[in-house]
Amino acid sequence: MTLSAQRLSEHQLALFNKWWQAANYLSVAQIYLLANPLLRQKLKLEHTKPRLLGHWGTTPGLNFIYLHLNRIIRERARSILFIAGPGHGAPGVVASTYLEGTYTEYFPDVTQDLEGLARLVKQFSFPGGIPSHAAPTTPGAIHEGGELGYSLSHAYGAVFDNPELVAACVIGDGEAETGPLAAAWHSNKFLNPATDGAVLPILHLNGYKIANPTVLARIPSAELLSLFRGYGYAPILVEGHEPDPMHQAMAAAMDEAFDAIAAIQQKARRNGPLPRPTWPMIILRSPKGWTGPKTVDGLRTEDYWRSHQVPFCDLTKPAHLALLEDWLRSYEPETLFDENGTLRGDIRALAPVGDLRMSANPHANGGVLKRPLRLPDIAAHAVQVTAPGAVAAESTRILGTWLRDVMRDNLASRNFRIWSPDENNSNRLDAVLDVTQRAWVAETYEYDDHLSPDGHVMEILSEHTCQGWLEGYLLTGRHGFFSCYEAFVPIVDSMVNQHAKWLKTAREVPWRRPIASLNYLLTSHVWRQDHNGFSHQDPGFIDHVINKKADIARVYLPPDANTLLCVARHCLESWNRINVIVAGKQPEPQWLGMDAAIRHCKQGIGIWEWASSDKGSEPDLVMACAGDVPTMETLAAVSILRCHVPHVKIRVVNVVDLLTLASQDQHPHGLEDPAFDSLFTIGTPVIFAFHGYPQLVHKLIYKRANAMNFHVHGFQEEGTTTTPFDMTVLNHLDRYHLVLNAIRQVPTLAARAAYAAQAMRDKLVEHRRYVDTYGQDMPEIRDWTWTPMGDAPAEAAPPDRHPIQ
Structure with missing residues (x-):
């Protein structure tokens, strides 16, 4: 690297290394230590945890990236959301949030001293403590990463309609092998630089998964760069082993990326719609388990799969205990923390302040920012039912007219979008296109239908990507509605699992505010697949959702359009729920007028007196x-x-x-x-x-x-x-x-x-x-229609038979 490319002064470089040492030290301490957090005593077996859990391999890279994003925030005052895609990166993320003080603000007992450090390291992967993922207990997190593949779609969902936000999304190279992640790269074709924020993907190639090389780390650099240029990104490659040159290279890469983001946004906001921009991304090649033991028991560990989890576990071996102490002391904790166990002030000064800290970014606690939707009167869209079954209607088409008005009334506040995997019109919700368009920033032809960079209907033929976008949108304080074919919504079963677990845990974290509910409309359902057949027939998603925690799961089966309107309004008013509505889109009899529908839906179950014949007696x-x-x-x-x-x-x-x-x-x-x-x-x-x-x-x-x-x-x-x-x-x-x-x-x-x-x-x-x-x-x-009580029913007995008396 030439001198002109250096971004950090010698003084800055020294402080950067100190912060990184502190973050790495606390990360290792969380995995291994039960007590003696700053090694003020010689390390003994009783200072270590009896069960060693966690993942070291990805952590130093996360700490490295977090540090460099903090510089961008301090120098540019950018609002940045940090999304840790690698599933077990919590030691690093928690360490960074502690170093910048936010962790103590949210958990006052984890103080900035020796006593607080002892609590911090003990609680990690310990009964009654915190998990090894960036869970809802982690300040600044909206993505846990318990299941890999969703970080990038979450990041894009977070920045839609958030023009000042940048989501810095770290994508592990193991995660990059998943199908959902591969599809999510195309999210840049839906991002409007004039009205949305930006995503900075940071692909972290450390070479290995649990026990195997990763695909993207083993293809030639030219092929790797071509791949991401083909996706529509401008990749910036940072690679190496030595900390000082890597700090300088990453600082230069960050400046280049954020300069490009600012230029794209300024041009779009000044000149209006432009051809799809080429957004920057960073590819970071660094050793797995960077700064950890080079070898353990004579076997390669750093820059190899053996550093993926806990590099060595049997601390009853004196050699292993000594190795752990040497590893921890290599970070020189005595130069990082003062006598009280508090981080040195000059190192702490590398962190941003207030809400600019990534761990305190309000978008990571979306309920704080959530504003209620303006919901129009459903009565204006009611089907006029003169008698049960006397009229027919397409229930979801009726719902579509109401959702059109919901969209219209909330366009100015930009906090409501509709998602569907290329099925919005098929599901009869096309009325919403009267007031908005489909989001689309890729190439457009003059004969295209309802495509616009500013559209608020999100359609991509990937249920995973739709789900991830929607979750990111909800978690950052907005509202959404997802329609899908019933048979194919199970594609996102595991994503629903993760979201349900996030909601359950978030309810138990006092400072997490409630977010808008995850609302599904399942149509093209099992009973009306005239031409699709058996492959499109599966009602099992409701079974899956009902297995979630009872205070989260809801399932509604409205029998007609007016009950569908009632249920949809209720779902959009709710929070911290997963609501599933199942309704057909084909013409069908309409049973209840709006007043009756409201009463029926309020109770959720009831006798239909007009169809019954037992009033005043016990039914047979x-x-x-x-x-x-x-x-x-x-x-x-x-x-x-x-x-x-x-x-x-x-x-x-x-x-x-x-x-x-x-x-x-x-x-x-x-x-x-x-x-x-x-x-x-x-x-x-x-x-x-x-x-x-x-x-x-x-x-x-x-x-x-x-x-x-x-x-x-x-x-x-x-x-x-x-x-x-x-x-x-x-x-x-x-x-x-x-x-x-x-x-x-x-x-x-x-x-x-x-x-x-x-x-x-x-x-x-x-x-x-x-x-x-x-x-x-x-x-x-x-031609069957319901016959009121007392009239001749449609299914009269054949002429040659007599009804049984």
């Missing part, structure tokens, strides 16, 4: 339903039963909030036992038509008094490319199978309803022949 049969298609098939079955066995007293119960079925000690929305027993009775058979897998309902109600009398119909993993009604038949969710089961379960009907049962079996044969011949459902299915 409860017909329950959850989901739009199950609701329609249940009402059709009730209509048939009214015709064939009119004396049977039937109660219809509809479930919107699925978790009302759980007992109250399992979920806060669960009904109290008396209320549940009042709805379903204690001894009456219940035929339950359910949107998803039947086992889920049994799981929810197993503690209920009447659980043994529930007979649940749902998806049985039967599917193909077929008609809508045939999908229900294949899975025994159709009206005819519901009637047959009702006849079996009501004791008084066993002998009296033989003809009705025969009629149902005949209908199933007739259905099969008709569908196979004509490729569509029978007219009586296609």
